[in-house]
Amino acid sequence: MNPPQKKLRVAILGSGNIGTDLLIKSMRSNYLECTAFIGRNLVSQGMQMAQKLGVPISSNSISHIEENPDCCDLVFDATTAKDHFIHAAVLKKLGKIAIDLTPAKVGGMCVPAVNMEECLKQNNVNMVTCGGQASIPIAHVIGKTQKDVEYIEVVSSIASRSAGPGTRVNLDEYIHTTEAGLKLFSGAQRTKAILNLNPAHPCINMQTTVFAKVDNPNIDALKPELERMVKTIQAYVPGYNVILGPIVENGRIAVIVRVLGLGDYLPPYAGNLDIINCAALSMAENFAIERLEYK
Amino acid sequence: MRTVTITDVTLRDGNHAAAHQLGVKEVELYCTALDAAEVPIVEVGHGNGLGASSLQLGESKDSDEKVLKAARACLKKSKLGIHVIPGFATIEKDLRRALDIGVDVVRVASHCTEADITERHIRFVREAGKTAFGVLMMSHMISPEELLEQSRKMENYGAEAVIFMDSSGNFLPDAVADRVKILVNSLNIPVGFHAHNNLGMGIANSVAALSAGASYLDGSARGYGAGAGNAQIEVLLAVLQRMGHPISIDLLKLLDAVDAAEKAFIPQTPVISSASLVSGLAGVFSGFALPVKRIATQFNVDARQIFFELGRRKVVGGQEDLILEVASELAQQQKQQQSQNQLQQQTQQQNQENNYVTRK
Numbered sequence: 001m002n003p004p005q006k007k008l009r010v011a012i013l014g015s016g017n018i019g020t021d022l023l024i025k026s027m028r029s030n031y032l033e034c035t036a037f038i039g040r041n042l043v044s045q046g047m048q049m050a051q052k053l054g055v056p057i058s059s060n061s062i063s064h065i066e067e068n069p070d071c072c073d074l075v076f077d078a079t080t081a082k083d084h085f086i087h088a089a090v091l092k093k094l095g096k097i098a099i100d101l102t103p104a105k106v107g108g109m110c111v112p113a114v115n116m117e118e119c120l121k122q123n124n125v126n127m128v129t130c131g132g133q134a135s136i137p138i139a140h141v142i143g144k145t146q147k148d149v150e151y152i153e154v155v156s157s158i159a160s161r162s163a164g165p166g167t168r169v170n171l172d173e174y175i176h177t178t179e180a181g182l183k184l185f186s187g188a189q190r191t192k193a194i195l196n197l198n199p200a201h202p203c204i205n206m207q208t209t210v211f212a213k214v215d216n217p218n219i220d221a222l223k224p225e226l227e228r229m230v231k232t233i234q235a236y237v238p239g240y241n242v243i244l245g246p247i248v249e250n251g252r253i254a255v256i257v258r259v260l261g262l263g264d265y266l267p268p269y270a271g272n273l274d275i276i277n278c279a280a281l282s283m284a285e286n287f288a289i290e291r292l293e294y295k
Numbered sequence: 296m297r298t299v300t301i302t303d304v305t306l307r308d309g310n311h312a313a314a315h316q317l318g319v320k321e322v323e324l325y326c327t328a329l330d331a332a333e334v335p336i337v338e339v340g341h342g343n344g345l346g347a348s349s350l351q352l353g354e355s356k357d358s359d360e361k362v363l364k365a366a367r368a369c370l371k372k373s374k375l376g377i378h379v380i381p382g383f384a385t386i387e388k389d390l391r392r393a394l395d396i397g398v399d400v401v402r403v404a405s406h407c408t409e410a411d412i413t414e415r416h417i418r419f420v421r422e423a424g425k426t427a428f429g430v431l432m433m434s435h436m437i438s439p440e441e442l443l444e445q446s447r448k449m450e451n452y453g454a455e456a457v458i459f460m461d462s463s464g465n466f467l468p469d470a471v472a473d474r475v476k477i478l479v480n481s482l483n484i485p486v487g488f489h490a491h492n493n494l495g496m497g498i499a500n501s502v503a504a505l506s507a508g509a510s511y512l513d514g515s516a517r518g519y520g521a522g523a524g525n526a527q528i529e530v531l532l533a534v535l536q537r538m539g540h541p542i543s544i545d546l547l548k549l550l551d552a553v554d555a556a557e558k559a560f561i562p563q564t565p566v567i568s569s570a571s572l573v574s575g576l577a578g579v580f581s582g583f584a585l586p587v588k589r590i591a592t593q594f595n596v597d598a599r600q601i602f603f604e605l606g607r608r609k610v611v612g613g614q615e616d617l618i619l620e621v622a623s624e625l626a627q628q629q630k631q632q633q634s635q636n637q638l639q640q641q642t643q644q645q646n647q648e649n650n651y652v653t654r655k
Contacts, residue, residue: 155351155616160408168412172385192349195382199408199436200609209616211350244620249593252350256620 007033008288011071013062013087014078015039015046017164018101021265021273022076023050025281031288032281036071038064049265062087069094073291074284077102080166081173088124097287098124099280103170103177112282113137113232114185120290125283128181129174130272131156131193133279134208134240136185137229138255143186145221146214146253152188153211154178157196159203162270171195188212205258206271207243212253219253222246226255236282237275239268298541299505302336302513303329303528304489304520305556306366307378310355311342311521311582312565318357319365321560325516326369328552332545336400338376338513339366342521342582343612344404345377345393346384351615352582360392367397376400378430381412382613386419394423402458403449404430406611407437410445417452428487428511429454432612435465435578439477446478446486456485458511461500462582462612464493464523464575468503475507487511490526492518493575495567497526498534505540516553517564522574522581524565529553573599577606586615594622596629 010032012019019039023046026032037050042059050057056071058064062083065071074097077084084104091098100107107124110116114137119125128136135154143149167174178193198204226246233240239260246255259271266273306325310317322339329337339362341347341355348355355362366375377398382405384390390401401420403413413429420427429449434442446457459474471488478486488504490497490513501512514528529550535542557564571584579602587605591598604621 151350153350155349155613157614157617165411168409169415171381171412172387172415175382175385176387194349194351194613196611196613197382197406197409197412198609198611198614199406200611204608207616209351209619213350244623247619247623249619250589254616254619256616 006292007031008074008284008292009033009035009072010074010076010284011036011038011065012076012078013038015041015044015050016078016166017162017266017273018277019076019078020046020049022078022277022280023053023055024264025277026284027053029281029285031285036064062090065094065096066090073097074099074287076280076284081170092124099283100124100126101276101280103129103173105177105180109181109184110279110283111136111181111185112236112279113229114140116283116286119283120286127276127280129178130158130206130276131174131195131208132178132181133275134206134257134259135178135210136181137233138210138226138257139182139186139188139212141225141229142210142212142214142222142253143188145225146212146218148215149186149188149212150215151190151192151213152182152186153192153194154182154208155194155196156206156208156272157198157204158206158272159269160197160199161203162206162266162272163197203267203269205260205269206275207256207258209254209256214253217248217253219246219248222253237278238262239271239274297508297510299509299535300335300511301528301532301544302338302376302511303334303515304338304513304525305515305528306337306339307344308342308515308520308525309561310340311585312519312524313560314585315341315348315353316356317560318355319361322362322365323369324559325552325556326366328548328555330370330373332548332552334373334544334549336374336376337366337370338378338402339363340377343378343380343383345379346389347380352613353586359389360396363393363396363398374399376402378402378404379416380404380613381416386416390416390419394420394425398425400426400428402428402430403454404432407431407434407442407445407459410448413449414452417449417454421453427454428456428458431457431459433462433580434459434474435461435463435470436609439474442474443477443481446482450482450484454484456487456511457482458487458489458513460489461491462580463578464491464496464571464581465578466500467494467496468499471500472503472507475504475509479508485510487513489513491520491522491575491581492525492565493523493567493571493581497524498530501526501531502534502538505535516556517561519556519561519565520581522584523567523571570598570602573602577602579605579610580612582612583615583618586618590618590622594626596622596625600625
């Protein structure tokens, strides 16, 4: 596939860890051009980086897009769930595609390895959560290969330093959204999500464990599907790897994955940032291919 | 003399030792007895608190709702307390319901460096008009100054006391006293301490905390709690009496309660097992004791090696899934070692045979 002549113009709302990492990733893309980096504070680290990279910046938050509706075709929202409720209405009115990285769940939940095609038909997609991006594909193949999935539980541990103030204030929403995503994509009757912040130095790599309670665990059926799924994810998250399992322990299926980031804005241990951003970027690129008809 | 408020945590911390099988029956029995003894605060629930029943940590025998309702019905004079860790329990799923049932005291806990995740939960409890305390777990992992910085955050969110926990049973008395002093001098809210007994310091550390200015202490019946257990509440009470501290609890009735608890649901009073001792030295969360034991047996590896490796990785409470990873790695290393040894033996044998042949 040749890179397109014309790129999809994207704006990034939110100049924190997620937004700044997205900026670096989108600068590398053959399909995207970052035409606005928008926050609330011009002196933040992210803003300064955007300025250095020559990307137009603004501290006017969503007003910048309202006042300059032609500045972009697609908006990554890396603010907070509370803010996205307001942003979503504005973006809808202006006809912009919204890729929502907060746990607001305004749009349909999107996990590229599982439901990319379906999501490309929508104008607001929700990237669930970092733990959701890491665990839902596994929960999905468990749901596909096991009979009567009674319960799925996901435990994610991330380095404290990779959890900014937004993530910390949104812990409850993180849990609710991840649980809803697990349920939707696995068909499990009950789901539970747990998040641990670990302050150890050197920082721990992002790790997620998926436990499943099923009637008669069928590891033989699960293994090949899981391998295929991992390859699909690795196409957009190269640092995604199964480090244990699938095994049956104490009557439950367990799979542990580790996500090493690309080390763009935060070091590689922040796989939690990387996986949700890689997923969002992959969606944006596919929107570009679809909407700009460079197939 | 300053009064000290005792919290009985048997029905919460003891759940670690009971694989979270203390349910309505045990709650009814022990809460009734503690209420008669007028123990100020009685904490109940899953070992890791509200909403923590899970495959990761162990599933509770009875739901939070059932347990809280049972405790509420039995506690007239004593206050009903719960432990809540954001990341496990959410306000909408768990906390709102618990307050509706009638919980009086909510101890909102985080790992010692992560106080800022407790803000929303503490504010919610205060806005609902209930008592909120901040709890910092695994506090041996940071300096007294860092502990103060985290405690200040909790105070700012509205916590009415800060309790720091020696979740690994790693502290010695001087370290406890240093921390209590700096907190008492710098905060405007009371300070509390929660002991574990891995190095046999449960009571000594509690006394050190009290002498340094602590106002809240935790204990459990016969010390029934995670790993090597907590400060033994009846011993703590007797020691406080000997020290001349004014205590509102009826000691004889407390002993009745503890005896009844032992008979009904403490199959084995806590001992400092070799594994618990290593766990305390390595600074690993005491709640890991049972899962480590189970997984060590399944993977046929030494539980003590698991604890040392977990300590090296600085795991925090809630990361129980890492036990699987560590055990599986140790098992692989063991296998490689064995096959290497076999190879060496074979080579030696071969060499001996060759020598024999040559000599012949």
